[in-house]
Amino acid sequence: MPSVVVENISKSFTAEKKKVLALGDISFDVAKGALFGVIGPDGAGKTTLFRILTTLILADKGKVEIDGFDVVKEYKDIRKRIGYMPGKFSLYQDLTVEENLEFFATIFNTTIKENYSLIKEIYQQIEPFKDRRAGKLSGGMKQKLALSCALIHRPSILFLDEPTTGVDAVSRKEFWHMLKQLQKEGITILVSTPYMDEAALCDTVALIQNGKFLSIDTPEGTVSLFKKPLWAVKSDNMYKLQQDLKQFEGMASIYPFGEYYHLSLNRDSILQEDISAYLTSKVHQGLEINPIKAGIEDVFMELMKSTDD
Amino acid sequence: MKTLRFLLEKEFRQIFRDPAILRMMFIMPVIQLVVLPMAANYEVKNVKLSVVDHDHSSYSRNLVNKIKSSGYFILTGYSSSFDAALKQVEVDQADIVLEIPADFEKTIVRENKAGLFLAVNAINGVKAGIGSQYLNTIIRDYNQEIRLQWIQMPRFNNEPRIQTTSSNWFNVHMNYQKFMVPGILVILLTMVGAFLTSLNIVKEKEIGTIEQINVTPVRKVHFILGKLIPFWIMGQIILTIGLTIGRLVYGIIPEGNIGLIYLFSSVYLLAVLGLGLLVSTFVQTQQQAMLISFFFMMIFILMGGLYTSIDSMPAWAQMITRFNPVSYFIDVMRMVVLKGSRLKDILPHMGIMAIFALVLNSWAVFSYKKRS
Numbered sequence: 001m002p003s004v005v006v007e008n009i010s011k012s013f014t015a016e017k018k019k020v021l022a023l024g025d026i027s028f029d030v031a032k033g034a035l036f037g038v039i040g041p042d043g044a045g046k047t048t049l050f051r052i053l054t055t056l057i058l059a060d061k062g063k064v065e066i067d068g069f070d071v072v073k074e075y076k077d078i079r080k081r082i083g084y085m086p087g088k089f090s091l092y093q094d095l096t097v098e099e100n101l102e103f104f105a106t107i108f109n110t111t112i113k114e115n116y117s118l119i120k121e122i123y124q125q126i127e128p129f130k131d132r133r134a135g136k137l138s139g140g141m142k143q144k145l146a147l148s149c150a151l152i153h154r155p156s157i158l159f160l161d162e163p164t165t166g167v168d169a170v171s172r173k174e175f176w177h178m179l180k181q182l183q184k185e186g187i188t189i190l191v192s193t194p195y196m197d198e199a200a201l202c203d204t205v206a207l208i209q210n211g212k213f214l215s216i217d218t219p220e221g222t223v224s225l226f227k228k229p230l231w232a233v234k235s236d237n238m239y240k241l242q243q244d245l246k247q248f249e250g251m252a253s254i255y256p257f258g259e260y261y262h263l264s265l266n267r268d269s270i271l272q273e274d275i276s277a278y279l280t281s282k283v284h285q286g287l288e289i290n291p292i293k294a295g296i297e298d299v300f301m302e303l304m305k306s307t308d309d
Numbered sequence: 310m311k312t313l314r315f316l317l318e319k320e321f322r323q324i325f326r327d328p329a330i331l332r333m334m335f336i337m338p339v340i341q342l343v344v345l346p347m348a349a350n351y352e353v354k355n356v357k358l359s360v361v362d363h364d365h366s367s368y369s370r371n372l373v374n375k376i377k378s379s380g381y382f383i384l385t386g387y388s389s390s391f392d393a394a395l396k397q398v399e400v401d402q403a404d405i406v407l408e409i410p411a412d413f414e415k416t417i418v419r420e421n422k423a424g425l426f427l428a429v430n431a432i433n434g435v436k437a438g439i440g441s442q443y444l445n446t447i448i449r450d451y452n453q454e455i456r457l458q459w460i461q462m463p464r465f466n467n468e469p470r471i472q473t474t475s476s477n478w479f480n481v482h483m484n485y486q487k488f489m490v491p492g493i494l495v496i497l498l499t500m501v502g503a504f505l506t507s508l509n510i511v512k513e514k515e516i517g518t519i520e521q522i523n524v525t526p527v528r529k530v531h532f533i534l535g536k537l538i539p540f541w542i543m544g545q546i547i548l549t550i551g552l553t554i555g556r557l558v559y560g561i562i563p564e565g566n567i568g569l570i571y572l573f574s575s576v577y578l579l580a581v582l583g584l585g586l587l588v589s590t591f592v593q594t595q596q597q598a599m600l601i602s603f604f605f606m607m608i609f610i611l612m613g614g615l616y617t618s619i620d621s622m623p624a625w626a627q628m629i630t631r632f633n634p635v636s637y638f639i640d641v642m643r644m645v646v647l648k649g650s651r652l653k654d655i656l657p658h659m660g661i662m663a664i665f666a667l668v669l670n671s672w673a674v675f676s677y678k679k680r681s
Contacts, residue, residue: 054524056520056524079524079525084524086521088517090517090520090521091518092319094323094326103315107315107316107522107526107527109312109526149521
């Protein structure tokens with residue numbers, strides 16, 4: 001039985017007298033013990049989805065089952081077995097690290113000791129500061145504390161809403177390492193993130209945009225959705241480069257990507273020399289043209305474009 | 310039970326860790342109780358009087374001396390003409406002008422009557438009304454004195470005279486502080502009960518901790534009790550501090566049983582805590598909570614019978630005061646402290662307060678949702 005079963009849920013909010021669709025007809029399953037990533041830009045509906053799954057808000061339509069319990073009727077059972085870490089740090093700032101952890105252990109009717117093994121690796125890093133108030137911790141430590149608090153009752157499913165937003169690159173890497181460890185303990189993890197590069201670390205990736213899933217697949221499967229040839233192009237005059245490439249025959253799409261433009265083409269028959277010749281004829285200097293393999297972000301741009309059309 | 314105990318422990322820990330809340334709860338009430346009753350006073354004193362004496366006789370001098378010695382008036386000066394005196398009123402150096410006509414003494418002796426003229430600055434209606442009333446009383450008194458000097462007492466009084474003597478009950482010396490301190494104490498209790506509670510819950514909303522609590526199996530009733538009980542206790546502590554100050558600073562010792570005050574306050578606190586809880590379910594930020602609290606506080610104070618008597622309000626306003634929990638407690642406080650009322654006397658108030666508590670709390674619990 002999958003840990004999470006979502007069937008056709010929709011949710012809309014009224015903002016400024018207009019109805020805004022936050023989630024439109026989403027369905028998916030998460031297998032037990034999987035690391036499921038929901039990836040999409042800000043405002044795509046990630047938080048709304050997580051709040052529905054954690055029984056905080058009700059969907060307008062559809063059915064959700066968490067560990068076999070209905071999210072509407074059996075929310076009490078669900079609350080006992082899930083861990084939720086909201087995107088915003090929301091522990092008691094005026095309580096110390098240890099008091100926060102103890103508090104959440106107690107309200108779940110357990111003790112720190114009982115499940116210490118589960119959080120040991122994470123908690124050990126902040127244990128030297130256990131008498132410090134949570135509000136005075138650094139961003140990375142706050143995040144570790146929040147994760148410890150979400151885990152203290154040994155949940156079977158862990159929901160992490162943008163846990164790595166605003167965290168430095170090293171901590172982000174560490175954090176994903178911790179998630180992998182937790183997965184080994186048999187905990188199902190649902191994690192949302194706006195960072196495409198984190199997608200590769202999940203078992204399954206769902207790309208979300210405007211309240212709809214664009215694709216649900218393994219990272220590899222997702223990447224393979226990108227069928228067109230892709231080139232990274234760079235020149236001394238980037239603005240002119242963009243203008244010129246838009247005119248290029250066989251251009252499917254072009255968008256900035258770091259210091260390059262990613263150019264996807266309609267046809268396989270176009271060679272590097274063809275692009276090079278075209279751009280040289282447009283008097284570009286310092287040209288760099290490399291064939292590349294598509295990443296998740298390229299897939300995302302492609303899928304987004306096709307849904308816009 | 311264990312959860313509730315822990316919730317309470319957490320709540321108290323947070324309260325005692327926040328110096329601002331502690332100050333607000335314990336130092337502010339003390340200052341308010343010490344300063345307000347001393348300063349806010351209904352008695353009209355220091356009325357500035359300007360006298361225009363055209364007569365300069367011994368009778369007019371006696372009259373002015375009598376006014377001066379009453380203690381309510383400050384003689385700011387003699388003016389030569391009414392116009393000059395009016396100037397003084399205009400520049401706010403005089404509140405009342407007393408003009409004594411020329412021949413005041415002559416006419417009073419010869420014709421047995423004489424006129425005096427009072428001009429009162431009525432910008433401050435209360436001061437003008439009470440000040441001129443005092444002055445009239447003094448003049449009437451003076452009039453009687455003169456007559457007593459002249460009249461040969463007949464054997465029997467030929468016209469029957471009714472003399473009124475009054476005796477003040479419950480607050481014999483009409484001590485204003487005795488009247489105010491219990492009332493102010495009620496307001497303080499209300500502030501702590503209703504507003505600190507709502508601020509506290511809204512703070513959890515703002516920080517997002519309430520969300521974190523909501524995904525746990527903590528029961529709604531435990532969470533709410535965990536919020537109410539600490540402030541209920543705080544309220545009783547403040548009441549104790551207030552009563553102690555009343556005793557030490559103002560010498561106010563309740564006539565009735567002090568236990569009755571605590572009994573009533575325990576029900577009263579439930580009601581105002583319910584109000585705070587209710588406010589917190591409707592607002593999203595502490596700022597909103599503050600503004601709503603301020604609105605209620607104004608109504609509670611001005612329509613609670615603290616400063617103005619409810620009996621002299623128009624009928625519709627009296628209706629409003631019935632929905633003001635503060636008015637009941639102020640009433641009970643004064644009844645028990647000044648009159649020595651017994652349980653039987655305050656039972657109706659207590660019943661109404663229990664209804665308040667029940668309605669407000671059930672409304673609040675009903676609208677507090679762990680999810681939307």
